[in-house]
Amino acid sequence: xxxxxxxxxxxxxxxxxxxxxxxxxxxxxxxxxxxxxxxxxxxxxxxxxxxxxxxxxxxxxxxxxxxxxxxxxxxxxxxxxxxxxxxxxxxxxxxxxxxxxxxxxxxxxxxxxxxxxxxxxxxxxxxxxxxxxxxxxxxxxxxxxxxxxxxxxxxxxxxxxxxxxxxxxxxxxxxxxxxxxxxxxxxxxxxxxxxxxxxxxxxxxxxxxxxxxxxxxxxxxxxxxxxxxxxxxxxxxxxxxxxxxxxxxxxxxxxxxxxxxxxxxx
Amino acid sequence: xxxxxxxxxxxxxxxxxxxxxxxxxxxxxxxxxxxxxxxxxxxxxxxxxxxxxxxxxxxxxxxxxxxxxxxxxxxxxxxxxxxxxxxxxxxxxxxxxxxxxxxxxxxxxxxxxxxxxxxxxxxxxxxxxxxxxxxxxxxxxxxxxxxxxxxxxxxxxxxxxxxxxxxxxxxxxxxxxxxxxxxxxxxxxxxxxxxxxxxxxxxxxxxxxxxxxxxxxxxxxxxxxxxxxxxxxxxxxxxxxxxxxxxxxxxxxxxxxxxxxxxxxxxxxxxxxxxxxxxxxxxxxxxxxxxxxxxxxxxxxxxxxxxxxxxxxxxxxxxxxxxxxxxxxxxxxxxxxxxxxxxxxxxxxxxxxxxxxxxxxxxxxxxxxxxxxxxxxx
Numbered sequence: 001x002x003x004x005x006x007x008x009x010x011x012x013x014x015x016x017x018x019x020x021x022x023x024x025x026x027x028x029x030x031x032x033x034x035x036x037x038x039x040x041x042x043x044x045x046x047x048x049x050x051x052x053x054x055x056x057x058x059x060x061x062x063x064x065x066x067x068x069x070x071x072x073x074x075x076x077x078x079x080x081x082x083x084x085x086x087x088x089x090x091x092x093x094x095x096x097x098x099x100x101x102x103x104x105x106x107x108x109x110x111x112x113x114x115x116x117x118x119x120x121x122x123x124x125x126x127x128x129x130x131x132x133x134x135x136x137x138x139x140x141x142x143x144x145x146x147x148x149x150x151x152x153x154x155x156x157x158x159x160x161x162x163x164x165x166x167x168x169x170x171x172x173x174x175x176x177x178x179x180x181x182x183x184x185x186x187x188x189x190x191x192x193x194x195x196x197x198x199x200x201x202x203x204x205x206x207x208x209x210x211x212x213x214x215x216x217x218x219x220x221x222x223x224x225x226x227x228x229x230x231x232x233x234x235x236x237x238x239x240x241x242x243x244x245x246x247x248x249x250x251x252x253x254x255x256x257x258x259x260x261x262x263x264x265x266x
Numbered sequence: 267x268x269x270x271x272x273x274x275x276x277x278x279x280x281x282x283x284x285x286x287x288x289x290x291x292x293x294x295x296x297x298x299x300x301x302x303x304x305x306x307x308x309x310x311x312x313x314x315x316x317x318x319x320x321x322x323x324x325x326x327x328x329x330x331x332x333x334x335x336x337x338x339x340x341x342x343x344x345x346x347x348x349x350x351x352x353x354x355x356x357x358x359x360x361x362x363x364x365x366x367x368x369x370x371x372x373x374x375x376x377x378x379x380x381x382x383x384x385x386x387x388x389x390x391x392x393x394x395x396x397x398x399x400x401x402x403x404x405x406x407x408x409x410x411x412x413x414x415x416x417x418x419x420x421x422x423x424x425x426x427x428x429x430x431x432x433x434x435x436x437x438x439x440x441x442x443x444x445x446x447x448x449x450x451x452x453x454x455x456x457x458x459x460x461x462x463x464x465x466x467x468x469x470x471x472x473x474x475x476x477x478x479x480x481x482x483x484x485x486x487x488x489x490x491x492x493x494x495x496x497x498x499x500x501x502x503x504x505x506x507x508x509x510x511x512x513x514x515x516x517x518x519x520x521x522x523x524x525x526x527x528x529x530x531x532x533x534x535x536x537x538x539x540x541x542x543x544x545x546x547x548x549x550x551x552x553x554x555x556x557x558x559x560x561x562x563x564x565x566x567x568x569x570x571x572x573x574x575x576x577x578x579x580x581x582x583x584x585x586x587x588x589x590x591x592x593x594x595x596x597x598x599x600x601x602x603x604x605x606x607x608x609x610x611x612x613x614x615x616x617x618x619x620x621x622x623x624x625x626x627x628x629x630x631x632x633x634x635x636x637x638x639x640x641x642x643x644x
Contacts, residue, residue: 160370160372162368162369162370162372163372163374165339165359165368165372166366166368166372166374167374167385168339168358168359168360169337169338169339169359169360169364169365169366170360170365170385170386170389170434170438171360171361171386171389171390171438172360172389173360176389180385181374184376185374185375185376
């Protein structure tokens with residue numbers, strides 16, 4: 001089908017509009033982070049990188065980043081493992097309560113996170129657990145591991161069961177089949193699930209707000225700084241966080257290519 | 267439906283040697299139920315060492331379920347499987363010395379051709395050098411170029427993938443090699459080539475091959491023996507020629523390609539009631555084992571290629587008058603449809619050079635000899 005010139009122009013305008021709508025806020029935050037002024041104003045009159053130096057030198061900031069990182073890394077690793085086996089149960093094997101399991105496992109994704117956070121806080125209190133960043137890990141997992149399961153399950157559905165059967169037929173035990181066939185073939189989806197898990201945990205605010213107790217994650221700290229005692233550190237740390245996420249996504253996009261290169265060498 | 271007994275040992279010759287008396291695989295009343303449904307319904311079979319046996323049946327006949335039980339991917343509901351005198355029906359697939367080529371081939375897409383072929387050797391713990399040497403030997407055996415060793419399987423064509431799957435199965439060095447319709451996804455010409463390659467490979471390796479397919483042509487080209495399966499049971503097990511010429515039931519007769527079948531009753535006259543077939547056999551019928559006692563019911567069978575157009579004055583053992591209704595060109599042969607006086611249709615196939623000289627609508631006389639006639643008693 002041939003697209004008319006008018007339609008092409010309209011599509012182009014639409015595309016640019018969407019991208020602008022998505023990225024303009026980030027641009028303004030970036031400008032705010034390099035502004036010399038003490039208060040957020042636009043347009044920026046004088047530029048400076050001082051706040052970046054301060055952010056990188058600040059002990060508070062590095063503590064906060066470290067807490068967020070701890071939470072996100074643990075959530076990522078656990079989500080990948082839980083999601084992998086969960087997805088096999090979800091998509092590959094027939095068992096008695098599979099249908100029910102498929103529905104129940106996805107339900108937490110649709111809970112409002114504030115309600116989920118509050119519910120978890122109340123539960124922690126009632127069993128006598130003092131909330132710290134460790135409880136936040138649990139809270140994040142309740143919401144994120146179903147997402148990871150779903151991502152891996154999509155690929156597990158398209159997995160040809162005959163591949164596992166063939167491996168077994170040629171003498172591979174259950175464990176060897178898992179290691180040599182199932183895991184490598186589901187690996188791309190496990191990696192994307194891990195990526196999602198990390199980014200969702202890294203940026204999560206509502207669950208962390210209720211469940212970190214005295215500890216503080218990056219989004220919480222940014223919010224606290226915004227509402228009481230704004231400093232240009234807020235946009236600066238925000239931008240740094242975005243850059244870090246961007247690097248991670250780039251790495252993930254390149255991952256299949258890196259894997260292929262590695263396989264060629266083997 | 268009836269069981270045909272397995273061929274007695276030693277009677278049947280193949281590849282120039284007599285079968286040993288001990289079958290490599292013996293099935294003893296194998297049953298498989300899925301809930302209320304019985305997929306395999308009491309199957310007995312003895313497979314001889316080095317044999318190429320093909321199990322043929324329409325889809326849903328239970329042949330796939332049967333083969334899955336033989337390799338250990340499906341549990342047996344009832345019965346016993348004996349491999350060289352050892353019961354194996356409860357042995358898991360990974361501990362059985364058998365291997366299967368899958369319908370989907372099941373090549374591992376994340377591995378190269380070489381890694382695929384070496385997989386069973388890697389599982390057995392062979393050294394990388396030994397693995398590679400064997401993989402290269404197998405590539406040569408299956409006429410695949412050596413540089414395919416490092417190629418990704420996803421980049422190979424249908425026929426190449428087929429050969430890789432075969433090489434991988436041979437690398438496992440199984441006691442019995444099973445095939446689950448591996449050629450069904452390929453186009454006609456490639457299938458024909460691979461059928462012959464597979465037969466050659468069987469002759470070169472002398473392994474026991476058990477093949478399942480729904481295509482009779484495939485079975486006829488390759489196998490020493492054919493087992494016809496329907497509704498979870500074996501209907502007939504015999505060499506291809508016997509199955510073709512002497513089917514035990516209407517089902518087998520029709521499954522083996524175009525055939526003319528007539529419901530008949532034993533008679534003392536020289537005409538078969540209601541069929542319009544005249545008999546001109548001079549007391550030979552009994553000798554060929556096709557006689558029926560008066561009033562005994564049966565089915566008379568004659569393959570289309572044995573029916574010929576008779577010129578006036580010419581006679582044959584069996585004779586039918588009718589009108590030529592249609593003519594189809596089938597390549598090397600021509601097929602004719604002839605309608606008899608009582609409305610039944612007859613199929614005739616002649617070689618192109620024996621083409622009938624006449625036109626549609628002609629009154630014709632068809633005839634065939636007693637040697638090509640078979641009576642089915644069910």
